[in-house]
Amino acid sequence: MAKNRIICVVEYRGRRVERxxxxxxxxxxxxxxxxxxxxxxxxxxTVVVKSRSSGSCTLEPMEPQQENCPxxxxxxxxxxxxxxxxxxxxxSATIMARLRAPDGCPWDREQTFETIRKYTLEEAYEVFDTxxxxxxxxxxxxxxxxxxxxxxxxxxxxxxxxxxxxDVLDQLNRKLIRRHPHVFGxxxxxxxxxxxxxxxxxxxxxxxxxxxxxxxxxxxKALHAADPVASRLDGVMRAMPALAEAAKIGSKAAKAGFDxxxxxxxxxxxxxxxxxxxxxxxxxxxxxxxAxxxxxxFTVVxxxxxxxxxxxxxxxxxxxxxxRRFHEMERASERPLEDLTPDELEALWARAKQKLAATExxxxxx
Numbered sequence: 001m002a003k004n005r006i007i008c009v010v011e012y013r014g015r016r017v018e019r020x021x022x023x024x025x026x027x028x029x030x031x032x033x034x035x036x037x038x039x040x041x042x043x044x045x046t047v048v049v050k051s052r053s054s055g056s057c058t059l060e061p062m063e064p065q066q067e068n069c070p071x072x073x074x075x076x077x078x079x080x081x082x083x084x085x086x087x088x089x090x091x092s093a094t095i096m097a098r099l100r101a102p103d104g105c106p107w108d109r110e111q112t113f114e115t116i117r118k119y120t121l122e123e124a125y126e127v128f129d130t131x132x133x134x135x136x137x138x139x140x141x142x143x144x145x146x147x148x149x150x151x152x153x154x155x156x157x158x159x160x161x162x163x164x165x166x167d168v169l170d171q172l173n174r175k176l177i178r179r180h181p182h183v184f185g186x187x188x189x190x191x192x193x194x195x196x197x198x199x200x201x202x203x204x205x206x207x208x209x210x211x212x213x214x215x216x217x218x219x220x221k222a223l224h225a226a227d228p229v230a231s232r233l234d235g236v237m238r239a240m241p242a243l244a245e246a247a248k249i250g251s252k253a254a255k256a257g258f259d260x261x262x263x264x265x266x267x268x269x270x271x272x273x274x275x276x277x278x279x280x281x282x283x284x285x286x287x288x289x290x291a292x293x294x295x296x297x298f299t300v301v302x303x304x305x306x307x308x309x310x311x312x313x314x315x316x317x318x319x320x321x322x323x324r325r326f327h328e329m330e331r332a333s334e335r336p337l338e339d340l341t342p343d344e345l346e347a348l349w350a351r352a353k354q355k356l357a358a359t360e361x362x363x364x365x366x
Contacts, residue, residue, distance in 0.1 A: 096151040179216050196212075
């Protein structure tokens with residue numbers, strides 16, 4: 001390997017070096033070099049790969065649009081080993097019980113449902129992050145962290161005499177069998193609690209599967225509902241992210257026929273909600289401004305639903321584009337951004353947007 005030969009380009013913020021190292025080696029690239037070591041230079045913002053037998057090479061700072069790790073090659077499917085998985089799950093449950101035992105970990109013992117719920121969201125978004133970055137080498141680790149939350153809740157519940165991890169798994173298994181009569185058979189589905197009259201012959205149709213799923217789920221709700229006139233929206237959890245909740249509510253209402261006929265019908269509604277927001281801003285009533293902004297957001301989310309676009313994903317994509325463009329502005333400016341005029345900032349933004357357009361368009365076409 002020639003000295004200073006550039007293998008690929010990488011930025012080293014946060015855990016990026018460690019993640020890139022895994023991607024680099026996981027793709028087999030590391031096999032081409034012996035005794036690889038990694039270091040970073042804060043001044044030049046570079047990552048250096050060294051090999052005792054072959055000199056060194058420098059990985060230059062990555063442009064924002066080159067953020068993702070190299071893609072793993074196509075691989076053969078890995079068969080699941082249920083026996084090994086059961087053994088490891090048993091060990092995980094045992095470890096969790098030990099941590100919560102009287103002579104266990106003080107921090108784990110003092111936690112409650114309320115204190116760890118924020119970590120559940122964090123771990124879920126960590127998994128989301130590995131998916132968006134296609135950081136597959138770390139996805140198993142992050143999924144493990146998310147599974148820890150399930151074990152933690154179940155062990156706390158067991159300590160309080162509410163339920164155990166066994167109950168969690170039993171309910172999950174019964175639900176999967178109950179809602180998949182086309183896979184496990186109608187008899188097994190009914191034995192698992194299905195009370196809905198559905199056609200298990202879906203003939204390979206995903207739409208038919210979803211219809212059956214909804215009917216079976218509706219029968220479950222009816223069986224357990226204390227209020228016979230409970231709203232069909234009660235099944236939409238208030239704890240969901242607001243954008244996801246809005247889309248789910250809109251979808252549920254649409255099944256009752258309460259919906260706009262098509263996406264074009266939402267455009268005048270957006271204009272109407274915008275005008276109402278402007279009117280409330282003029283009054284200075286902050287509570288009314290918040291309410292009207294909420295109405296506008298709800299309408300835009302449902303426009304996305306009609307267009308087949310998930311609003312949460314659309315906004316996350318927008319956030320990522322803004323991060324990249326803003327970072328490019330910072331890199332391109334010879335002065336601090338706060339010292340620039342609005343016109344200079346706008347010009348920088350336009351250049352950043354143009355520079356990153358090719359990558360963004362490529363990603364949008366994936």
